[in-house]
Amino acid sequence: MPDNVPRPGTDSNDRATLRADCANCFGLCCVALTLTRSADFAINKDAGKPCRNLQKDFRCGIHTDLRTQGFPGCTVYDCFGAGQKVSRETFDGQDWRRSPQTAEQMFQVFPVMRQLHELLWYLTEALSLGAARSLHAEIRRGLEETDRLTRLPAEAFTNLDVASHRDDVAGLLLRTSELVRATVPRRKKRDHRGADLIGARLKGADLRGADLRGAYLIAADLTGADLRLADLIGADFRDADLSGADFTGSLFLTQAQLNAARGDTATKLPPSLSRPTHWGPVNSRPGPCR
Structure with missing residues (x-):
């Protein structure tokens, strides 16, 4: 990550690193994930197998026509910036085509990273909520810990207990929500x-x-x-x-x-x-x- 790009949590209003940047990703969502033929996807595809629409430059060949071509599910998916994190930081720019020895591990790391980046999105928002100021110290600790987990080496993701961490964050976000929603005047249950x-x-x-x-x-x-x-x-x-x-x-x-x-x-x-x-x-x- 360039030095001039703030890490999540350094600026509660900044989410630049939590937005998908497909130009800096190796098409991970188009390879690592399973697709099931349905109203959302026109094909069946196993995890680890590239989508037929993925081009050599890791771009989608039908991006502007995904909905009309039977892939509305692709237009809904959001990795919260996990794709570029795995591609450029965790694997230091080694792509799975030119470095096939990285493929299996990269595809395993990606969905875990995506969960962590989603938590970063929520925690960053929580830290910006004035009504939850009494929880800001806890929220910042949760944000920093989540960010630390995203920067672990690839091999550490194998045994990472993401479910436990998600539960901890979920409880904190619920308490945040209750404080904020309590400010609604004459709020009915x-x-x-x-x-x-x-x-x-x-x-x-x-x-x-x-x-x-x-x-x-x-x-x-x-x-x-x-x-x-x-x-x-x-x-x-x-x-x-x-x-x-x-x-x-x-x-x-x-x-x-x-x-x-x-x-x-x-x-x-x-x-x-x-x-x-x-x-x-x-x-x-x-x-x-x-």
Whole structure:
């Protein structure tokens, strides 16, 4: 990593290192992961086998046509910058084609790194939340420890207990969420954690400060809904209609969740996220992958 690029946690508003930079990745998501033929992917592909669309320069040959060619799942996936970390730092720029002896280990490290980078995304956001100031010291320690784990040598990832670390971070993020959501005035108890809201009619719903962690909102109608300060970590928005919805200040929303949904120019998003190209006109920030 160049010296002028801050590490996660040095600037709570900076997430540059947590955005996918496909130009500096060896197409790891196109090789390391399993694809199952479905509405999301047009083919079956085993983990460790390159996708048929992966070119010699590690770019996708149908990137601009992924949705029309039967690969909408690829437009939803986000590695949170893990691809370039593994490619350029963990393996010091050795690619799996020219250095095939690195391939198996590289493909094993990548999904673990992706989990750690997702945690960095959430922790960086948590550290920016003023209402959770009493937890900032703990959050920063969690952020620094997670960052340390991402910088371990490749062989250390084999026995890394990521599940245990995720549990620790999850508890901290939940406490952060509770502090922030408690600031919503006259907030009713809206506990929809893990709820089955598939196809739910929530047009114009007041969901301010709601707990929607892990909720199934597939194909839900959320047009014009107010989701300010709602906890959205892990919520499934596949094919949900977010037209005109307000996500201002929502907690732990990711680009992948937005990419899986439908929205329009009236949908209000946090400044750290981009309007997906399939929604129509886009803002100046590019999506997660090129």
